[in-house]
Amino acid sequence: MGNWLVVLATGLFAFVLKLSGHLVPERWLASARLQRVNALVPIALLSALVVAEGLVIKTHVVIDHRLAGLAAAVVALVLRAPFPVVVIAAAVTSALVVHFH
Amino acid sequence: MSLHRPTLRIASSVAVTVGTYGVAFGAAGVAAGFSVLQTCLFSLIAFTGASQFAAVGVVGSGGTPLSAIAAATLLGVRNTLYGVQLAPLLRTRGWRRALAAQITIDESTGVALGQVREGTVAMRQGFWLTGGGVYVFWNVATLVGASGAHLLGDPSQWGLDAAVPAAFLALVWPRLETTFLRVVAAASVLFCLGVTPLLPVGLPIVATTLVALVAGWRERG
Structure with missing residues (x-):
């Protein structure tokens, strides 16, 4: 019973949160200043996602095999590797570190 | 309208990568005491990985349903922000808007916004291909993980988890x-x-x- 509540309520709230963003009227974002901010939001979000997924476990900053994978990704990016190569280089490097550590 | 090849390549590699996490989620759901049906419906309805992991994590460690729902919902707040970014780009109405909302997640938003130099068409394709692709892979993988949990071991122990931050890094880098x-x-x-x-x-x-x-x-x- 409790598990059904978790599944259905979390699912409903997740959808409401997603949809409400799509329903914000565009004119709310019309000012030049807000458009500048809006153009920077993806860079802030993507940068935050890199470290939130790569250097954090729950509420702690943790250095582990993922950092080795990210380092491999940086090397691949500097060498102008295509997207899948960057991702695979990171995955293989971090898996190797886990395996041989 | 023809498919933008580089965008398709990015979308498919993100979809496959994230798919492997669906296996981990399926296994985690069953391990936390959810049935296979509940675990699969969770992925179909909620479709927001971090929230789903948080919810089964709280339940699995003995938390109340309410605290599980709260933790998962808090994690989903960023999807609202993504919707604000995506709406002017996608310009959807009616049922398409509901569909777009359902696949508004880290990956679909990240790929869409990462295609800005390729133009609006590539950005839209990036969103739909990534969101749709991840939806399919995530749900198939959840079923695989939930029904085969005892056979797989724990995919989160394989150490592939640098793939997702690396994907975000590759998206922000050229910008x-x-x-x-x-x-x-x-x-x-x-x-x-x-x-x-x-x-x-x-x-x-x-x-x-x-x-x-x-x-x-x-x-x-």
């Missing part, structure tokens, strides 16, 4: 064309790490938009 943009990215990284110990899981990402707010507010011209 850092000016010193100003690099400073914004560096400040965002430091800010996100700085507030991580202070805020509930999921909120640091949302809070980092403050960096964009401050930088955009002060930027001239």
Whole structure:
């Protein structure tokens, strides 16, 4: 019973949160200043996602095999590797570190 | 309308990568005491990985349903922000808007916004291909993980988890064309790490938009 509540309520709230963003009227974002901010939001979000997924476990900053994978990704990016190569280089490097550590 | 090849390549590699996490989620759901049906419906309805992991994590460690729902919902707040970014780009109405909302997640937003130099068509394709692809792979993988949990071991122990942050890094990297943009990215990284110990899981990402707010507010011209 409790598990059904978790599944259905979390699912409903997740959808409401997603949809409400799509329903914000565009004119709310019309000012030049807000458009500048809006153009920077993806860079802030993507940068935050890199470290939130790569250097954090729950509420702690943790250095582990993922950092080795990210380092491999940086090397691949500097060498102008295509997207899948960057991702695979990171995955293989971090898996190797886990395996041989 | 023809498919933008590089966008398709990015979308499919993200979809496959994230799919492997669906296996991990399926296994985690069953291990936390959810039935296979509940675990699969969770992925179909909620479709927001971090929230789903948080919910089964709280239940699995003995938390109340209410605290599981709260943790998962807090993690989903960033999807609202993504919707604000995506709506002017997608310009959807009616049932298509509901569909777009359902597949508004980290990956579909990240790929869409990462295609900005390829133009609006590539950005839209990036969103739909990534969101749709991840939806299919995530749900098939959830079923595989939930029904075969005992056979797989724990995929989260395989150590492939640098793939997702690397994908985000590869998306933001080409956009850092000016010193100003690099400073914004560096400040965002430091800010996100700085507030991580202070805020509930999921909120640091949302809070980092403050960096964009401050930088955009002060930027001239």
